[in-house]
Amino acid sequence: MATFQLQRTAPLPLDEAWRRLTAWPRHGEVVPLTRITVTTPPPTRAGTRIVARTGLGPLSFDDPMEVTVWQPPAGDSPGLCRLEKRGRVVRGWAEIEVRPGPGGRARVVWREEIRVRFLPARAEALLARAGRKVFGRAVNRLLRWA
Numbered sequence: 001m002a003t004f005q006l007q008r009t010a011p012l013p014l015d016e017a018w019r020r021l022t023a024w025p026r027h028g029e030v031v032p033l034t035r036i037t038v039t040t041p042p043p044t045r046a047g048t049r050i051v052a053r054t055g056l057g058p059l060s061f062d063d064p065m066e067v068t069v070w071q072p073p074a075g076d077s078p079g080l081c082r083l084e085k086r087g088r089v090v091r092g093w094a095e096i097e098v099r100p101g102p103g104g105r106a107r108v109v110w111r112e113e114i115r116v117r118f119l120p121a122r123a124e125a126l127l128a129r130a131g132r133k134v135f136g137r138a139v140n141r142l143l144r145w146a
Helices: 013-021 026-028 120-145
Strands: 002-010 036-037 050-052 061-071 080-086 090-100 106-118
Touching: 002 120, 013 080, 013 090, 013 106, 013 120, 026 036, 026 050, 026 120, 061 090, 106 120
Parallel strands: none
Antiparallel strands: 002 106, 036 050, 050 061, 061 080, 080 090, 090 106
16 A cells, blocks of 8 residues: 655635645546546535546546545645545545644645555555645645636
8 A cells, every 4th residue: 555645835715725725626627637527416525426537538547536525724724635535446544634724824735555456566656655645736726726
């Protein structure tokens, strides 16, 4: 299993950073070779199901996820979203936390644990580095999006 964490500070109120990071279809616009489908009706809540389809043509796979924790920020109270990855290829979880940061900005913490079927254990460090890089760029782009 590969684990990674990244942190960002954005000049945004908590609720706006939360909105940008949990706009699920936008993730497909910022994660390479990925398309996102929300398979349950809005609004997002515990039980919402999302499928990330990643790859090209026959070399694609689905990464189905379910929101298991949905606690949007309220006032100065932090928000937390936990997604459980329940696919045949990708398992694990991701957490998105948005909390007050310095100077009234939003502090984002993204944590993820990924297990990829057929991936040898010796490749986990590489997967963690790649995940930190890909999702770091995605978080940056999501936070800049208006």
